[in-house]
Amino acid sequence: MKALQYRTIGAPPEVVTVPDPEPGPGQVLLKVTAAGVCHSDIAVMSWPAEAFPYALPLTLGHEGVGTVAALGAGVTGLAEGDAVAVYGPWGCGTCAKCAEGKENYCLRADELGIRPPGLGRPGSMAEYLLVDDPRHLVPLDGLDPVAAVPLTDAGLTPYHAIKRSLAKLVPGSTAVVIGTGGLGHVAIQLLRALTPARVVALDVSEEKLGLARAVGAHEAVLSDARAADAVRALTGGLGAEVVLDFVGAAPTVATAGAVAAVEGDVTLVGIGGGALPVGFGVLPFEVSVTAPYWGSRGELIEVLDLARAGALSVHTETYALDDAPLAYERLHEGKVNGRAVILPHG
Numbered sequence: 001m002k003a004l005q006y007r008t009i010g011a012p013p014e015v016v017t018v019p020d021p022e023p024g025p026g027q028v029l030l031k032v033t034a035a036g037v038c039h040s041d042i043a044v045m046s047w048p049a050e051a052f053p054y055a056l057p058l059t060l061g062h063e064g065v066g067t068v069a070a071l072g073a074g075v076t077g078l079a080e081g082d083a084v085a086v087y088g089p090w091g092c093g094t095c096a097k098c099a100e101g102k103e104n105y106c107l108r109a110d111e112l113g114i115r116p117p118g119l120g121r122p123g124s125m126a127e128y129l130l131v132d133d134p135r136h137l138v139p140l141d142g143l144d145p146v147a148a149v150p151l152t153d154a155g156l157t158p159y160h161a162i163k164r165s166l167a168k169l170v171p172g173s174t175a176v177v178i179g180t181g182g183l184g185h186v187a188i189q190l191l192r193a194l195t196p197a198r199v200v201a202l203d204v205s206e207e208k209l210g211l212a213r214a215v216g217a218h219e220a221v222l223s224d225a226r227a228a229d230a231v232r233a234l235t236g237g238l239g240a241e242v243v244l245d246f247v248g249a250a251p252t253v254a255t256a257g258a259v260a261a262v263e264g265d266v267t268l269v270g271i272g273g274g275a276l277p278v279g280f281g282v283l284p285f286e287v288s289v290t291a292p293y294w295g296s297r298g299e300l301i302e303v304l305d306l307a308r309a310g311a312l313s314v315h316t317e318t319y320a321l322d323d324a325p326l327a328y329e330r331l332h333e334g335k336v337n338g339r340a341v342i343l344p345h346g
């Protein structure tokens with residue numbers, strides 16, 4: 001089958017032919033209908049050889065939806081042809097966190113060498129994807145594959161980040177979204193669907209701010225050195241109760257801290273390598289800063305339910321598998337508005 005692989009440190013990913021996977025006992029083989037192109041793959045492909053944690057070649061793609069093509073021995077509860085979304089952050093399935101459905105925080109994944117598809121294990125940018133266990137699959141139940149596939153990361157990750165702060169997003173509150181790309185433009189819609197908060201979006205281009213407004217941001221502010229003052233001005237000097245940074249680079253993390261209100265939540269989601277110091281007098285009183293990772297299985301089910309209710313509309317542009325390297329190139333150049341989605345079977 002064809003697959004998009006990252007093969008050489010520093011080189012662009014390539015479409016290659018690899019052996020067709022076959023499901024072993026307990027595994028499920030999916031025919032991939034859609035795979036999402038995530039900015040974190042670009043971060044992964046920028047890591048130097050000495051810091052690269054995965055074996056190469058690596059088939060990319062940690063967002064995937066597909067139809068069941070074959071079941072390994074012993075698999076029950078699924079049938080060939082079922083349309084499903086893949087829950088990506090695989091865990092051991094039995095530790096205390098996995099028992100809660102929080103496989104993103106599995107206590108034993110490192111020790112057992114368990115990796116998500118596309119981030120250590122062969123990913124979804126291929127004609128077929130091997131899934132280790134049927135519990136990683138959530139029924140699409142009528143959702144369009146292209147619209148649904150970004151929800152497995154670009155929907156689930158902001159959903160998890162927002163859910164922890166829902167109690168602070170009361171009427172009159174402000175939520176700031178820094179970075180309105182794949183994850184950020186879904187975060188704006190989640191905030192509008194789940195809370196009465198005023199949503200202020202920050203990004204570096206007018207085109208991205210246009211998308212932010214179109215999907216529901218009340219205010220859109222250019223993300224530059226004056227952004228923090230602009231957000232302060234919009235909030236009567238008080239700052240925002242919740243700040244979500246989907247970039248996570250040094251300048252955006254500094255902005256995130258600078259716009260937080262007293263008792264605010266600052267959530268750093270992007271993996272841009274920035275850090276925010278915490279200490280007495282450094283931030284407003286009782287600001288809490290956290291860096292979460294992905295979301296739980298239960299939260300993925302909730303996000304898909306929200307999409308089925310019509311509350312989410314992910315902006316996508318589609319590419320054939322042969323054009324997947326181009327999709328990464330365009331994303332790297334900041335030219336993708338919303339999410340790029342690969343269709344391995346055209």
Ligand SMILES: [Zn+2]
Binds near residue numbers: 038041062
């Ligand atoms: Zn991602």
Ligand SMILES: [Zn+2]
Binds near residue numbers: 091103106107109
């Ligand atoms: Zn576990």
